[in-house]
Amino acid sequence: MSGQIEARLQEKGIELPTVGAPQGAYVPYTIAGNLIFLAGQLPMWNGEVQITGKVGQDLSLEEGQRAARLCGLNLIAQVKQALGGDLDRVTRVVNLKGFVNCAVDYTQQPKVVNGVSHLMSEVFGEExxxxxxxxxxxxxLPLNIAVEVEGIVAFT
Structure with missing residues (x-):
C-alpha cells in the first residue's frame, strides 16, 4: 500500500532495506494488542553488515550516528512487513533502546542514538x-557491529 508515509519516504529520498532473516533463534517482531515489539536491528543493508567497530575508538560519532540510522531503517522495514505494507497505521513510536559498541571511556551514546531518533521524527513526523x-x-555487540537498536511501535 502507498500512503502518506510512503510518499514522505519518496519525497525525502529514503529507501528501506529488504528485511533479512533473523540471525538467531528469535522472530524479528512480536505483536501484542496494538504494539509491535521489534527485535534488535543491526546496521545492515539488504542482509549485509555495513558498519562495524567501536565508536570512539575505530569510528567517529558521525559514523556511529549513521549506524544508528541504518538500524532505524531496518526497524521501519520490519514495521512495514508487520503491518502488511501500510506504514500509515503507525500511531506512535513508543520506545527505542540503542546499544552502542564503544570504547570503555566513551560517553556520547545519546548523541550516537540520535541517529535513529531523528530518523523516526523525519519519517513519521514529530508527534x-x-x-x-x-x-x-x-x-x-554481535558481529562487532557499531550499534543495535530495538523498539516498540503502536499501531491501529
Whole structure:
C-alpha cells in the first residue's frame, strides 16, 4: 500500500532495506494488542553488515550516528512487513533502546542514538515519531557491529 508515509519516504529520498532473516533463534517482531515489539536491528543493508567497530575508538560519532540510522531503517522495514505494507497505521513510536559498541571511556551514546531518533521524527513526523528511549554503551555487540537498536511501535 502507498500512503502518506510512503510518499514522505519518496519525497525525502529514503529507501528501506529488504528485511533479512533473523540471525538467531528469535522472530524479528512480536505483536501484542496494538504494539509491535521489534527485535534488535543491526546496521545492515539488504542482509549485509555495513558498519562495524567501536565508536570512539575505530569510528567517529558521525559514523556511529549513521549506524544508528541504518538500524532505524531496518526497524521501519520490519514495521512495514508487520503491518502488511501500510506504514500509515503507525500511531506512535513508543520506545527505542540503542546499544552502542564503544570504547570503555566513551560517553556520547545519546548523541550516537540520535541517529535513529531523528530518523523516526523525519519519517513519521514529530508527534508520532518522538519516543522515550535508552542509549547504552556496550563492550561488544554481535558481529562487532557499531550499534543495535530495538523498539516498540503502536499501531491501529
Amino acid at each position: 508520532v515519531g518522538q519516543h522515550s528511549r535508552s542509549a547504552v554503551g556496550a563492550g561488544s
